[in-house]
Amino acid sequence: MDTLILYIAAIALFALSAIRDRERTKKAFLKGLKALEGILPQLLAVLVFVAVILAVFDAEMISRFIGEKSGMIGTIAAGLIGAITLIPGFVAFPAAGELLRNGAGTLQIATFVSSLMMVGIITLPVEIKYFGKRAAIARNAFAFIFSFIAAVFVAWVVAL
């Protein structure tokens, strides 16, 4: 769905651009392609690593770590699993909801969701390419720590 909108937008804007200025549009297209080619090596590496990680960390495996009464260790595991996996929200949210209904703690689930969305260990090569090592690692480290803070808050609100 998102993808469809993206394509419609791209086609419409390119058409509009071509009507206004053909040369410029061609330049835009080539620029886009060149930039894409620039990041392709990192992107492909990430793609392959994700395949391995997701094969090991499927819903069953994740629920074993952050299931019912997993406590402190479960929370830390939730943060770590969220940090190394790359799952789109529309897949992750229903799965997390399922875990929640099956007895996983709000704290663990909130940690997992936050860290999943904000921390990207496997996509680090892409991030480093644009931001440099130091900034990329610092951002992920801060986001990782913040995931736990956010989770404590969410768990507190849900329990109110």
Added chain:
Amino acid sequence: MNLMGILKRYRAAIIATLALAAFMIFFPAYAPKAGASLLEQARTMLLVVPPIFLLLGLMDVWVPRETMMRFMGPGSGIKGPLIAFAVGSAAAGPLYGAFPVAAILMKKGASFTNILIFIGAWSTTKIPMLLFEMKALGFRFALARLAIDIPGIILIALALKAVIPKAEVERMYAAAVAMDIKPGMSPAGGKRPAARQK
């Protein structure tokens, strides 16, 4: 570009592929799932990423630097972070899609703080995803997370700004400009001339 150059650039991808092959051979139980998730991720990545880059190309040629400076530049006041928040939250797609967008914003003169807020918003306060989250995890869960994420994003942005030296930020901006390959340059670009000088 010669073959060695290509091999060198794609070294990480090649190593990753070999690792995947080894993994599938040594853990055959996981092989079908690894294959399936590879296809699934490839579909997302290869479908979503190209139009983002083409749109960035358009933005690069059509949006004047002055306009971006006015909206998101260092002197944009409160307008900058608000726009950064809005644009990041309206976006759809995985976080790695945000990085090239951030690069083009840097190239056009958006301030570093606004870039960081934009990345934070893209990562976690996405509006389309919020509805999904409410449905799956409950109203309270989703709204509480949103409520803590907004100050969190700002806090992280400020913390990053404090720990990253100015020279490093300047290098990042130089790299963002260098990502754009000028006619006549070799396609081996994307390397950072600014970083190499050091």
